[in-house]
Amino acid sequence: MMSILVRLGRQTKLEQRAFWRNPDYAFFTLLLPLLLLALLGAVNSGDEIGDRTDINAIDLVVPGVVAFAVMVSAYANLASRLAVLRADGVLKRIRTTPLDPRAYLTAQLLSTLVTTLLASAATILLGFVAFDVSPRAEGVLALALGLVLGIICFAALGLALSSAISHADAAGPITHATYLPLALVSGVFDPSINIPGWLETLVSLFPVQALVELLVAAYDPTADGVPLGASLVLAIWGIGAIAIAMRTFSWVPSRN
């Protein structure tokens, strides 16, 4: 048991090293959410949301950008990184060693968890330092649950999606195309967005809005406890994605 934990820890450390040495991944994971928050904050900091007087738009923009950080780091980066590692033959090389494939993938997920938590924490910190926006004490459970469920769900989705990307060149376009439109209509960047009822119903079935809802609950003073429906949506998507990833994950590049 101890040796498994040591192996896992060592492999996670290696994955972290590989991740942070790659300037592209480091930028998109850590700096992009911060830049986005700085820009959206500069635009929205004093705006009101509808007729609410208790909060400004920036109070809900911060959790939206935290959700964005989770999606970029846990989903888009993991999916494209694994797709590139597969296309380059790195995964196949790993598979020739006695390293337990479950240990390798768990280390990838743990590394993603660390990276995503760092990106989320940096975004939350910038929200506090630059815009004086912080989670409510009563919202800490919703924040913690949102981050844990969100990271697990989106990392599992990233793992499942990676096998559908047959060429490294397609990794970026495919991953971004699968979450950015949903992020836009789910109010990630604009919490006051108005969308038609049918679209709202449709969007509520996807994990993006569920994640936003959980994280917003940590910041919105009118929120009542932890949104259980949103938690359930994230859990269902996460379990489904893990099941798909277990069936479809491939270590070797496509022969096509």
Place this chain on the structure above:
Amino acid sequence: MTTVVEVDRVSRSFGAQSVLRELSFSIEQGEIFCLLGPNGAGKTTTLEILEGFLEPDSGSVRVLGCDPLASGEALRRRVGVVLQESGFPKFFRVGEMIETWRSYYDHPLAYDDILDLVGLRSDEAKLVRKLSGGQRRRLDFALAVAGDPEVIFLDEPTTGFDPEARARCWEAIVSLRELGKTILLTTHYLDEAERLGDRIAVLLDGAAGAIGSTQELAQLANLRATVSFQAPSKDAEQLAREFPGLDAASETVEGEVDEVRSLTRRLELLDEHASQRAFASLRVQPPSLEQAYLALVGRQSDPMDSTPQ
């Protein structure tokens, strides 16, 4: 001798394309076994089946007595692999890659021994993405031997090497054999197979068209050694009559013979002076692997070539 690798009537298709057809061969411990064949002959498919990446449609394979598909980590501890194409995490250094790979095994080779074996001592601090093609291939090799494997699969290990790098790689492979490792090597360089291979299998149409040493392949291809020597005229004519394939012109005898040993025994029977002269001038050129290979491949493709137009 212990059989380390056994391939028994393995067939494998990709869609409608049949790549391997009842391929069979076995490799003994400590042997360098070369798989030779034209592009698309099934060399890499064979290796991928032995490495557990592919399942045969029919037939069976055993590596160190284990089924590669079912054995998992236990077998991978004992096998080293140089894949035909595989990448590295680009932002790692050479030394870090080797240390990482060593950490995957219970009893790895010493770090310094690996660097010396593959000649990457001066590059250990280099980032992998800054290595040349030849240096990357050497790193491939380093990672394959890091776990001190009993069996090593090398898929075209010297492709893209300059002549010096090839020579170094050959030395490394020979060193591994001296350490008792069993090596399966695919290549389409005939000189590489001839230099390294204890036995060579020529893959033809998805099956082992011929297996053996260069000499045995030459015999299978009906190739004969070329000989020439000097002898007095009367002896020269007599020998030319006794050995079909030899021609005598004045005091020079030359041509191709099936059995060089019979000829040399016969030369010993000449009178002392003639015998000394014959042996002093005797030149024997055995058939090369290239000749044998081209004869075998050509023979296989002949029926198609001779199809009436």
